Structures are given as C-alpha cells and as structure tokens.
Amino acid sequence: MKKLKLHLLVPLMVGLAIGLQSCSDDDDDISVHDPNTAERVSVDRFSAAAGKLMIRDAANGLPAANAAINFDQAPFITTGLGPSGQVVEYYNFDIQSVDPAPIYVLFKEGETAPVSGQLNIINVLPGESGYNDFWQVFKVTVPADYRSNQVASFDEVQAAGYDVEPTTTIVNCPVVPEASTASKRLGGGSTGLIMGWYKEKVVLYFTFDEKALSTSGGTIPTSPIYVCFNINADEVGGGPPSGFKVEAGTMQTHNVVATIPSSVGYSPLWLVNAYDNAKFDDVNDLTTAQTSTSMNLGATVNCPVVSVQ
Numbered sequence: 001m002k003k004l005k006l007h008l009l010v011p012l013m014v015g016l017a018i019g020l021q022s023c024s025d026d027d028d029d030i031s032v033h034d035p036n037t038a039e040r041v042s043v044d045r046f047s048a049a050a051g052k053l054m055i056r057d058a059a060n061g062l063p064a065a066n067a068a069i070n071f072d073q074a075p076f077i078t079t080g081l082g083p084s085g086q087v088v089e090y091y092n093f094d095i096q097s098v099d100p101a102p103i104y105v106l107f108k109e110g111e112t113a114p115v116s117g118q119l120n121i122i123n124v125l126p127g128e129s130g131y132n133d134f135w136q137v138f139k140v141t142v143p144a145d146y147r148s149n150q151v152a153s154f155d156e157v158q159a160a161g162y163d164v165e166p167t168t169t170i171v172n173c174p175v176v177p178e179a180s181t182a183s184k185r186l187g188g189g190s191t192g193l194i195m196g197w198y199k200e201k202v203v204l205y206f207t208f209d210e211k212a213l214s215t216s217g218g219t220i221p222t223s224p225i226y227v228c229f230n231i232n233a234d235e236v237g238g239g240p241p242s243g244f245k246v247e248a249g250t251m252q253t254h255n256v257v258a259t260i261p262s263s264v265g266y267s268p269l270w271l272v273n274a275y276d277n278a279k280f281d282d283v284n285d286l287t288t289a290q291t292s293t294s295m296n297l298g299a300t301v302n303c304p305v306v307s308v309q
Helices: 006-014 154-160 277-282 286-291
Strands: 077-081 087-091 101-108 120-122 134-142 163-172 194-198 201-205 208-214 223-227 252-257 269-275 294-302 305-308
Touching: 087 252, 101 154, 101 163, 120 154, 208 305, 223 286, 252 286
Parallel strands: 077 252, 101 134, 120 194, 223 269
Antiparallel strands: 077 087, 087 305, 101 120, 134 163, 163 208, 194 201, 223 252, 269 294
C-alpha cells in the first residue's frame, strides 16, 4: 500500500464544497447525502466531558455550548518565544491525547486523489470517548462508479463493505462550533472551516498544516514546551488556573517552544514543562528555559504555532 501523502489531503480539505451533488439522481436510484441541507452537529469544547484545562464555569466566561469561538482572543492564543528567542504565537486547543482518532478519506479504485466533493468522515466529537483534535488518516477504497457523499458515516462505510486501510498520516483538525474563527496560519494556509461528516450530520473543523505529521509507533509525535505560571504549579492555586506570567503591560509570556515548524522534530502537540516563576526574567530562549528548574506536568496540549517573527 502506498502511503497517503499529505499534499493529497490538503486540496481535499480546501475544496470539499466543489461539485456537491443533490440528495437524489435522476438517472438512477443511487441516493447521496447533501451537505447543504443536512443537519449540523452541536459542538461543546468546554463541557466537563470535553475540556481539560478549559472547562466552562460561572466565572471564566468561556463560550456556551455550540456558540462560535473566536480563537484570536485570550485565552485561546498565546505570545511566547521560539528556541532562539524569536517571538511566536500559538493557539491553545487544550490537552489532547497522544492517541489519534480515525478520519476516513475516500478514494476510487485505482485513483490517487480523494473522491472529488466527498466530505471526510469522523466518528467522534469533543466530549465523546476517543475524540482527539489529531486524526490518523484511514484510506477508504470505493468503486469506480461511487458518487460523492453516497456515504456520510462510518457505519455506512462498514455496511457497504469498503476496504479501509490505515496510513501513517496525521492531521490536526480541531472540531469547533459553526462560525468559529482562527485567522492565523503560518505560511498562509487555509483559515476557513472545513465541512465533514459525523453520523450523517455535517461537522465543521479547522485544519493546521504548518508541518506534515506522521504517526510514531501508532502515536502522535510530541515536542517540549517550557511555561511559566503566575503561581508555580506545585503551590496552592498554582499552575494553569493562575494563568501565564507575562511582561508588565503586555501579553508577552516567556513560554518557550523547543521547536518551530521549520525545525526537525516540530510537533504542535506539546509536552508541558513548567519552570520556576522566579526565573521568568532569566528565560529568553530554549537554552535558558532548559537550564531553569522545571517540572514535567505530564500534559500534552494542542498548540499549533501560527506566527514566527
């Protein structure tokens, strides 16, 4: 089996709305699903079931269930430092497992490009067991006469008996409520919402493709980040609830990412280390972050880098 290349997936994601068919065809009895009229799912990233660091309560002002999220404002975007001390920005999509969820991409027999107009298929949403912003691509082979969106759920894929093969490709596609925005991408990637299928309903997600990712032993690769909280993580009230320490009068943290997308070993899934906030002024790059006393928090967070100055 040939490995599914990421460059095949990107045009699929940005062109899903092209060539969509209606729910029935005048020439035969084949029925297809219409994304334009299908029900849309409700998404809540901040419920107690879905959130880890970001759980809605009466005081924190996190968006309501299925309300549009503006990821270009705090607490969803952070200004930090790169390994050489350069200023970077990254989004905060909360803790994610190193175990990817499956996303199903359909190909006609003998073809190397995904089925034109077919929406990708997922089978889990935020808050459901096994959900992850990171998805392992599974290649689904369909007959040559397959019509786009003839299937719109994993159950339909299974019922049709289509061949399903895992690839090593990982994509970072956080599922979000309709009308959510995240306007920054490194290298000018697509910022719009992408439509997919979830159990015959339309789901919407972002895609971040600043670096091609592959599974490593079946898991998502990680890279370290060194962060500094207003109250140290080992103190009462400390860690994430206390917020990141910033330079006075600014939003500039001294959180240091070990890699940027141009680096070997970059991953947007960061393994979080917290250093002593007494060292805040001393930390200005990766070397100074690594030489400061730090604590591995054992958390992996989805924080794609979206700008490097």
